[in-house]
Amino acid sequence: MLADLGADVVRVQRPRKTTAPPGTEYRGRQIVEANLKDPADVAAVRRLIDRADVLIEGFRPGVAERLGLGPDDCCATNPGLVYLRVTGWGQTGPRANEAGHDINYISITGVLNAIGPADRPPVPPLNLVGDYGGGSMTAVVGVLAALIERHSSGRGQVIDAAMVDGVAQLTHAMWSMRANNRWSDERGVNTFDGSAPFYRCYECADGRYVAVGALEPEFFAELLSVLGIEPEDVGPQRDVSGWPRMHKLFADKFAQRTRDEWAATFAGTDACVTPVLSMAEAVTDPQLKARNVLVEADGRIQPAPAPRFSRTPQPEPRPNRNVVSLETLWQD
Incomplete structure (x- = not known):
């Protein structure tokens, strides 16, 4: 989303053995390869971070610090840096260092239990609620808010964006209804869980x-x-x-x-x-076609950038970029 909205996004990844192109979710990004166990590569990444507005990392708590890329190190040389830490469980709590996936994050927040027929196991809603709704969307809002705050303070800050936090935020309406005795923990009697005939x-x-x-x-x-x-x-x-x-x-x-x-x-x-509709059928839906919701770019059908603005035109999806040199990127 940030690349779609015009940000110059760089993905730092470990050296790949395959030449297969990255997925469309990586569109608009420049890619550099670095071995973060090599001090020379870490130093080069640090020089890149010193010129950045935002750093996004998704390691388990403590890993970035051990690599010499933690917030204390990075913010010391770039005090305006917005340092985003995206994890499933968050930086604190008894599960902070456990592995997990979308299904796990929505399971402990009460969301998964609320979805599906009463006489069958809960149904995972793809991986949209935890990974993308509670994770990516919450993280993007946090980054933009921190950048706006930086205009008044002149300083960056660290953002702890946990998917379990974001998922809980998404269910605010259900918690409100539950407080008013209008939502039950039992599936099969709630309006939005597929139980209501309408x-x-x-x-x-x-x-x-x-x-x-x-x-x-x-x-x-x-x-x-x-x-x-x-x-x-x-x-x-x-x-x-x-x-x-x-x-x-x-x-x-x-x-x-x-x-x-x-x-x-x-x-x-x-x-x-x-x-x-299936995804194949969605491509020809008149409403989606009228708004160009799905477009072909880089030889692939993919969602168009969103949302839309009144003064700035909707950007065209920028294709995936080839791997570039870590040493020359962002050099004047």
Whole structure:
């Protein structure tokens, strides 16, 4: 994201034995190779850091310090440096030095337990909530906030961006509902966990699916109208005891037509019903095409930079750059 927004981003990586190009998630970055166990390479990396605004590291706590690249060392020679430390568990706490992945970080924060049917194991929501939502997005916000603060203080600072912290922030609405007795730790009775008949997916006649998100009363009323269901047949929208019957009514209806037939039927309505598309199908979706959400760059389909600004045009994705010399990078 930072490279998409115009930052000059350099990725320092260990020497690679393969010549395969890096993935599109590395687009817009210059790449240098360094052996951080070699004092000469560490010294060269330190010279690079001395010219940087931001340093991002993702080692376990204490590793950067042992390499001579910890915040005390780096900030001593570059006091304006924003030093971002991205980890799963954070720099402190009993798990700080344990290995982990997205699924682990969302499991201990209560998120994973809240996702999936009541009679089956919790379902991992890809690795979007921990790695990218709680991790990358929180880290980017922290970096930008620290850079803004630096304008008044003239000093950088260290950011401890733990994925478990970020995940907890993402679930603020659920914690608020829980405090008001509107969210249960038990799956199968909550509005957003796929239990509510008006907020879930339904299988259609062709085995594909539609997504229904008719939360508000007016949208729910339009859903019933388009489906041809009388309000008295489903009962009050928020009466949990009536959800099993409501779900069966909706499921029976959606099973009568194909996904694309339902998509055409609901197009232009406020019933909040959309087709569930594969990634291949998403490329041709009219809304995504109209906004150029997915673009071809460097010979690959990939998401376009976001968000969009009124004065500065949306940048074109910059291709991956070849490995450059550590000694010559950022030299005047």
